[in-house]
Amino acid sequence: MSILVIAEHDNAGLKAATLNTVTAAARIGAQSGTDIHVLVAGSDCAGAAQTAAQLGGVAKVLVADAPHYGEQTAENEAALIVAHAAGYSHILAPATSHGKNTLPRVAALLDVAQISDIVAVESPDTFVRPIYAGNALATVKSADAVKVVTVRTTAFDACGTGGSGAIEAVAAGPDLALAKLAGRELTKSARPELGAAKVIVSGGRGLASGENYHKLLEPLADKLSAALGASRAAVDAGFVPNDYQVGQTGKIVAPQLYIAIGISGAIQHLAGMKDSKVIVAINKDPEAPIFQVSDYGLVGDLFQLVPELTAAL
Amino acid sequence: MKVLVPVKRVIDYNVKVRVKADGSGVDLANVKMAMNPFDEIAVEEAIRLKEAGIATEVVAVSCGAANCQETLRTAMALGADRAILVEADVELQPLAVAKLLKALVEKEAPQLVILGKQAIDDDANQTGQMLAALLGWPQATFASKVVVADGRATVTREIDGGLETLELPLPAVITTDLRLNEPRYATLPNIMKAKKKPLDNVKPADLGVDVAPRLTTLKVVEPPRRQAGVKVADVAELVAKLKNEAKVI
Numbered sequence: 042m043s044i045l046v047i048a049e050h051d052n053a054g055l056k057a058a059t060l061n062t063v064t065a066a067a068r069i070g071a072q073s074g075t076d077i078h079v080l081v082a083g084s085d086c087a088g089a090a091q092t093a094a095q096l097g098g099v100a101k102v103l104v105a106d107a108p109h110y111g112e113q114t115a116e117n118e119a120a121l122i123v124a125h126a127a128g129y130s131h132i133l134a135p136a137t138s139h140g141k142n143t144l145p146r147v148a149a150l151l152d153v154a155q156i157s158d159i160v161a162v163e164s165p166d167t168f169v170r171p172i173y174a175g176n177a178l179a180t181v182k183s184a185d186a187v188k189v190v191t192v193r194t195t196a197f198d199a200c201g202t203g204g205s206g207a208i209e210a211v212a213a214g215p216d217l218a219l220a221k222l223a224g225r226e227l228t229k230s231a232r233p234e235l236g237a238a239k240v241i242v243s244g245g246r247g248l249a250s251g252e253n254y255h256k257l258l259e260p261l262a263d264k265l266s267a268a269l270g271a272s273r274a275a276v277d278a279g280f281v282p283n284d285y286q287v288g289q290t291g292k293i294v295a296p297q298l299y300i301a302i303g304i305s306g307a308i309q310h311l312a313g314m315k316d317s318k319v320i321v322a323i324n325k326d327p328e329a330p331i332f333q334v335s336d337y338g339l340v341g342d343l344f345q346l347v348p349e350l351t352a353a354l
Numbered sequence: 355m356k357v358l359v360p361v362k363r364v365i366d367y368n369v370k371v372r373v374k375a376d377g378s379g380v381d382l383a384n385v386k387m388a389m390n391p392f393d394e395i396a397v398e399e400a401i402r403l404k405e406a407g408i409a410t411e412v413v414a415v416s417c418g419a420a421n422c423q424e425t426l427r428t429a430m431a432l433g434a435d436r437a438i439l440v441e442a443d444v445e446l447q448p449l450a451v452a453k454l455l456k457a458l459v460e461k462e463a464p465q466l467v468i469l470g471k472q473a474i475d476d477d478a479n480q481t482g483q484m485l486a487a488l489l490g491w492p493q494a495t496f497a498s499k500v501v502v503a504d505g506r507a508t509v510t511r512e513i514d515g516g517l518e519t520l521e522l523p524l525p526a527v528i529t530t531d532l533r534l535n536e537p538r539y540a541t542l543p544n545i546m547k548a549k550k551k552p553l554d555n556v557k558p559a560d561l562g563v564d565v566a567p568r569l570t571t572l573k574v575v576e577p578p579r580r581q582a583g584v585k586v587a588d589v590a591e592l593v594a595k596l597k598n599e600a601k602v603i
Contacts, residue, residue, distance in 0.1 A: 114520070115483065116492055138513040142495050145448070145483035154449050154568035157478045167572065172476050173371045177380055180572040219492035220520045223508065227516035236514070240602075265603065273532065283498065283512045283533060290392075290472065290532060292514070298602040308370070315580055319600045321592065327585075336583035337595055349589040354603065 042130035043076040043100070044069060047122060047143070049135050050081060050089035052111065057237040058135035060096065060199035065192040066133050067098050067200065068162040076100040079206070080125065082118050084111030094208050097201035107213035112222040113139060119146035121214045126151060129187065130165065136191035136293075137236070144191050153185035160196035174289040174312035194236060195295035195316060228282055230269075235287070238268030240298045243287055243314070244280070245272035247303020247324065247343055251280040257347045258302065264354045270294065270314075272304045288313035303343050306331030323347065355502075355524075357400040357409045358464040359434060360455055361393040361416050363425040364475040377573040380475075389425045392470025394432075395530040398537040399500060400468050401433035408502050409466070411435050415458055417451045419443060423553060430548035431540035437553045442565055448476075450558075450565035452484035457561035459489060464525065466507065471496050471529040482529035492522040496531040 044066045049056040059079070066077045078101045079093040090104045103125065109117050122143075126132060132147060134140035136158045148155035160178070161169035167182045168190065235241065242262040248254045254275065262269050270292070271285040287294055289312040299317035304310060306322070306329055314320070315334050322335035323343050332338040339346060365371060365380075366388040372381045389397075403409035414429035416422040417440040426437035440454050459467065472479035486493035494500075494509035498517065501508040507522045512531045540548075558565045586592045596603045 115495075116486075119487060138496060138511075141479050142483065142493075145480035146487035146493070148480070149449060149452055149484035149487035152449075154447060155478070155480050155484075156569065157480060171577070172574070173365070173380060174474065174477065175577060176371045177373050177574050178577050179574045181569045182572055183569055185568050220494065220522050220526075223519040223521050225513075225516065225518040234515075277533065282516065283531075284514060284516050289474070289477070298596070298600075309367075319596070319602050320580075320583075321596070332585070333582045334580045336600065337592055338583065338585045339589070339592055340585060346589060350592065353589050353593045 043078050043128060044131040044133065045126070045129040046077060046079045047132065047134035047140065048079050048081045048089060048093055049137055049139055050083060050086060052083040052086040053088040055089050055092040057199060057234070058137050058194045059093065061194035061197040062133050062135045062192045063096050063098060063200040064197040065159065065162060066131070068197070069131055069165050072165060075130065078103060080105070080122065082110045082121050083113065084108050090208055094206040095202050095204050096206070097204045099204050099206040102206050102208045103211045104208060105211050105213045109216035110213065114220045114222065115143045115146050116217045116219040117214065118143050119150060120217060122147045123150045124214050125211055126187065131188045131190060133190045133192055135194050137194070140191050144189055148189040151187055151189065153187050153189055154183060155189045155191065156181060156183060157191050158193045159190055160193050174308055175315065176308065193293060195293055228284055232262065233266070233268045235268045235270055235285070235292045235294055238294070238296050240265045240267035241270045241294055241296045242267045242300045242302065243270035243272065243304060244275055244302050245304030246274040246278065248275065248280060254280040257344070261347060261351045264351055272307070272310050301331050301335065302347060304331055305329045306334065355409050355466065356411045356413065356462060356464040357403060358459060358462060358467045359393070359396050359400045359412060359414050359429065360451070360467070360469040360481070361397065361414055361425050361429050362390040362470070362473045363387050363416060363418055363422045364390045364473055367391055367474055373574055373576045377575055379571065379574050389428050390470050390473045392472060392530050394537040395532070395534050396468040396470050397429050397432050397434060398535045399530060402535065403502060404433065413438065413462060413464065415440065415455065417442065417446050417454050426553055427548050428540060430551040431545040432538060436551055439553060439555050440558060440561070441555055442558050444565060445567050446565055447567050447569060448478050448480035449484055449568060450563065451481050452488055453563045454558060454561055454565065455485050456488045457563055466502070466524060467527045469529055471531055482527050486527035489527070491526050493527045493529070494520045494522055495529040497528050498531050498533045500528060500534065
């Protein structure tokens, strides 16, 4: 039996989340010496497949290259994964919006449970996962023959490169023609991805407007080569687009440095960033809950302190 | 067009959860319970479809213990026309719930199922996708905008990196994200009216579904607590700490 990792990619290249997922697969396989295979389903996705073949520990890359996989809709992709599921003890995907969308379909079609968002591997059938916005950690054991698992990427390091896995084309399934992609509006940014950034500058309601958010946080983020994030309050107020949101239902991040500016620290927000290595909070309210998780707290007027900090770096 | 809205009874989102000392789970005794916030958004969206003349009937469903009736009454106070409780005393995991909902969909024949993208207790984010798979229906998860017209749903989804729009032929499953709408509050007259709306009770066995759990929870623990750090006096001290102590810049 082998372990199948579903690649997160944009056809041309592999997304970083795949590397963390391969590490989780290696943890599962370590005890039994199981092979790791990666499935790349896409359209003109040879670039992504080649990168996947170079990942450390990957024995084989399965490539399903067909026009109807280009949009990566859950219906077609889940059917493909199920068609190739025989011989795998585990099917893993990163707990990204793509993985969360697709993998439960796979689990249901295989008539097995899914174990969502694992943060640790205890044994090949036992995993640790956060519940209640990370306020509790549950250890769960699966009785199913195939374990379908999504992986919290911040809990596993990226795997190394230098591997030389075999690339094998596999038969594409039919186009189920269920959901059709009508358009994508992706935020264009030269900054690092939130999920992969080493430093994140994040803003909340305290910034009072989108204009202030950009005026104050962008120069600071530039200085630190940081990604920009936001609390739900800032997104709901329209300061920044939805994909900036850090929290229980947004992005889960764990950078080396997280700077929370004008964020009070609701538990839903803390759930998304409390595993950061170092947390800095700047807030005018000394009682704000964010200070209970921050390593360094600075109480004061962010409109004065943030430009000062930018200038001091 | 009939719309089915599954709702889950969970710990109120404002409650700070406590892990039981014996590690068997989270303390649910004497804790305020409420409708899962994402399901509230789903109920609201279904009611708006009815108010717009697109949906003709909104049916709320909950799977769980007898007290899920309260959650169903809330859904009816918000505007659902009737409700079905699938009563079970055992723990229902997402796959089991998806199978129960599939059986109800086959009986009720809705054109649309709208439910929350995840429940804030188990944070699983599975049920809608599983239901869609079991039915062989298209799905649009994490919806921030839904337009239903001419037998199709056009759904804008919140994805990593931005938004995408999908077109689905009906019937379909939609799961809601936070920004789809702002749910209304139930008014007192509507709460009173909801008490008279029909609420059916069925058992998993009536639907022919095996709900035995596939996952066993071995233990539940509190996560390692992060120690609160220090307050620094000014920007200069902060920069010095980040450079010399934390060594992150």
